[in-house]
Amino acid sequence: MGKALGTFRAVYLVALCCVGSFLFAYDTGIVGGILTFKSFQRDFRYSDAQRASVGSNSTSLLQAGAFFACFFIWPFMARYGRRWSIVLASTIFNVGAVIQTINTHSLAAFYVARVISGVGVGMATVIIPAYSAEMAPKNIRGMLGSMFQFFFTLGVMTSYWIDYAVSEHVPDSTAQWQIPVGMQLVPGAILGLGMLLTTESVRWLAKQGRHEEAMKSLAWVRGGEDDEVRAEFAEILVGIEEEARDKSGVTWRELVQVPSNRHRLILIVCLQIGVQLTGNTSMAYYAPQIFSLVGAGDNKLLLTGFFGLVKVIACLFFLLFLVERLGRRGSLLAGALLMGMYMLIVAVLTAVFPPDPDAGLTPASIASLTMIYLEAMSYNISWGPVPWVYTGEIFPNRIREAGVALATATQWLFNFVFSQATPHAVENLGWKTFVMFSVFNFALVVFVWFFIKETKGKSLEQMDELFGGNALPDRDPESFKVSDQGAQHVDGVGQETVVPDRKD
Structure with a gap:
């Protein structure tokens, strides 16, 4: 039962992370189609001579928001964790999507909304790969990386077909462009609300010294706690120690x-x-x-x-x-x-x-x-x-x-x-x-x-x-062991990191 539950939760995690990729792709894919709608041009009151500028601004401003998000999201998610950072990214994106959907008759408002959504998208594209890599079991980690790209293409394709469907079946009206734009809220909401049914990254919790919470999080995503899960957690602690040693004194200048x-x-x-x-x-x-x-x-x-x-x-x-x-x-x-x-x-x-x-x-x-x-x-x-x-x-x-x-x-x-x-x-x-x-x-x-x-x-x-x-330097495989008292790592000076065998 535990293994089956763990597999289900792992698949749920993969699917949820892929929604983030789908979201970004859909958001970028719909613009080319709605720019061909006369209804969009009429509602936002621009001339034929302005089409190229409106098209370039509508798409590129999303990328600009995502670009700037890359610089502030790293310290934010390092302090507040992956899970709530994704919820925040989803919220920011949805705020932008709502403003885009409202018929403001203002290109300036639409552009600002694209930047806001871009910030949310940029945050998500940075956080989700990190979160998924830290939570996914080893046997599906490679699949997750591959599926992220696959769902990106799926999101682009979906945006194209929705644009085509509304062009054929929705009259030349405001609703024609609002439907594809408003549907951004569906994957955006799924991503944010879906995170409420997961746990925080095991590695992030462990880095904060919150080992008990980290162990509970790992047990959740693996479907229960057993010797194998405790051994995996001990290995995570070893990896964090080694990472801290590897990155001791690291600066951007080293690049x-x-x-x-x-x-x-x-x-x-x-x-x-x-x-x-x-x-x-x-x-x-x-x-x-x-x-x-x-x-x-x-x-x-x-x-x-x-x-x-x-x-x-x-x-x-x-x-x-x-x-x-x-x-x-x-x-x-x-x-x-x-x-x-x-x-x-x-x-x-x-x-x-x-x-x-x-x-x-x-x-x-x-x-x-x-x-x-x-x-x-x-x-x-x-x-x-x-x-x-x-x-x-x-x-x-x-x-x-x-x-x-x-x-x-x-x-x-x-x-x-x-x-x-x-x-x-x-x-x-x-x-x-x-x-x-x-x-x-x-x-x-x-x-x-x-x-x-x-x-x-x-x-x-x-x-x-x-x-x-x-x-x-290679890690000595003999430094990792599992005993009756729990999983342990023995470092070069004889110190041990012990993960207690919880009985509750």
């Missing part, structure tokens, strides 16, 4: 002053910039506008829905069959090369056979759409998931949190930049936008070939050797 750390940081920053240079996130945010550019016409929202479906299928295929088979370097090389080729083909087709808005779908536009779908598939088996895997692998434990924080901030910063630039590029460059992204992708092939090293299957010590650093 740039130590040559091997500086090397890794530059690689990760370049990789996160590269994610935006592929052009896929830009196309995801503004898919209807991109599809109009290649001749989708009145079918743009329907084709956008299938675009989301293709992304989900590709991501699922990667998780099931490729995640542990392809190397990091090979995935990035193949992905950038394929995306560059597909973008170039789209550019040539659109330039040679300019789409006619009155002609409907033509063989050239169908071919272009196929290339865009293939590009999305290539991204979701390479530059979508791999840079985050690489980011989590290459930093030593001493500076991993700082490295991941800077990587996340870089992602949000350049997400903001490209969200601002893409609508203007589409409007002013037309088919040359695809040439621009094609060149970027071919440049990424060169970057990966010369600078990215393969990390698949390598241990921490091998990582340090690979990047020119010093290996951290």
Whole structure:
């Protein structure tokens, strides 16, 4: 019974964490669709000439809020814990979502609401991976990391189909755009309320010295307390001690002053910039506008829905069959090369056979759409998931949190930049936008070939050797034992950390 209950609670935890990913994806995905609604333009009173600016601001301001959230959420969740930090993130997001849904007739109010929701989203995307990694059992931790990306694509797809559904079945009225915007509250509420049915992070509680509460939290998520759970808790305490030793005296300056750390940081920053240079996130945010550019016409929202479906299928295929088979370097090389080729083909087709808005779908536009779908598939088996895997692998434990924080901030910063630039590029460059992204992708092939090293299957010590650093000392496996008095860790000077065998 205990094992079954623990499995149920672990699955519940996984699903709840994935709601956070779904929330972020849905929130970014709906904007491209509602910007095509005449009802939205009429209610917020902007002209056709302002469309590109409204589109870039509506999307990029969400990223700006998320970017700034990266800098204050770390100390907040370190002090107040993961659980209540997620509840706060959900609350902030929902406040922004409510303001967005109200027909204020004010673009300024809508923009402010996007920033507020962005702060909530940014907080959630930082806290949830940390919370889930600290709470999930070892046997599903890898699945959780993979499912987080899968639910992101699922959220994007859902937003596309909801936009399409309201465009077809809801009259040209305020409700047409309020329905997809208001539905943000559903995953937002599930995330916040769902956290009330969980417990606080075991590791956070243990770091605060609240060992009894930490043990209760671990017993809850494992379905009960037994020798195996007590042994796991003792190992957590050992890990916290080692982490404290590893990070003793650590400063942000180590990221740039130590040559091997500086090397890794530059690689990760370049990789996160590269994610935006592929052009896929830009196309995801503004898919209807991109599809109009290649001749989708009145079918743009329907084709956008299938675009989301293709992304989900590709991501699922990667998780099931490729995640542990392809190397990091090979995935990035193949992905950038394929995306560059597909973008170039789209550019040539659109330039040679300019789409006619009155002609409907033509063989050239169908071919272009196929290339865009293939590009999305290539991204979701390479530059979508791999840079985050690489980011989590290459930093030593001493500076991993700082490295991941800077990587996340870089992602949000350049997400903001490209969200601002893409609508203007589409409007002013037309088919040359695809040439621009094609060149970027071919440049990424060169970057990966010369600078990215393969990390698949390598241990921490091998990582340090690979990047020119010093290996951290191994933990003596004999220092961990379980006795009749409870689980114990014996350190190098004979001191013990004892987890009492509770009888209640």
